[in-house]
Amino acid sequence: MSPAPTDPCWQAFDLSDSLRWSAQAEGDLGLRMLIASQLALQRFDKVVLIGTDCPSLTSACIQTAVQQLNQHDAVMIPAADGGYVLLGFREVDDSLFSDIVWSTPSVAAVTKQRIAALGWTLTLFDPLHDIDEPTDLKHLPSGWLDSYINIKVDNS
Incomplete structure (x- = not known):
């Protein structure tokens, strides 16, 4: 995580005390994911x-992806913009994280090619939309904002 777990902001x-915390490594996104x-x-x-x-990435979707790792070497949920919203292995x-131009439409395709080159089996889910730019807000799930506002009100 960044800032580090000792930062007062946290x-x-x-x-939950059951969470395992660690400081995020320095470097680009690929190096940080590799080290983690x-x-x-x-x-x-x-x-x-x-x-x-x-x-749109629900806990049920994450659980299904984790279960797929019982039969496959890797699992990916691509992002509609060409990246991915989940990668498991x-x-x-x-090779999964080196020499990749992050935040480009080729990230998922390059990663899939590298998984194939490793000879790994891959479960591929349908793409989901992530929210990177203001124009992506149209992809928020129906009722999402209302749920968020209710949570904020209930916890205040």
Whole structure:
């Protein structure tokens, strides 16, 4: 995470003590994801990386993706804009995150090619829309804003 877990900003959140926190590595997005994946795989047998900008990515969808890793080496939910909103795997390879031009329409395609080159099996889900630009707001799920406002009101 960034800022680091010791940053005072995190003290305002009432997050579960069961969460495992670690500071985010320095470097580009690919290097940060690679290092986070390597660290996670030292403790767990699967890693699922998710974006925080896809309100359509539900917990049920994430659980289904995790379950697919019981039969497949990797799982991906592409983003409609060419990236991905979820990438999961049982082992990590540097090629998944190196020499990629992030935030471009080719990210998911390049990643799929590299997974194939590794000889891994891949479960591919239908694309979801992430929210990168103001014009993407039209892809917010119906009622999403109302749910968010109700949560904020209930927790105040």
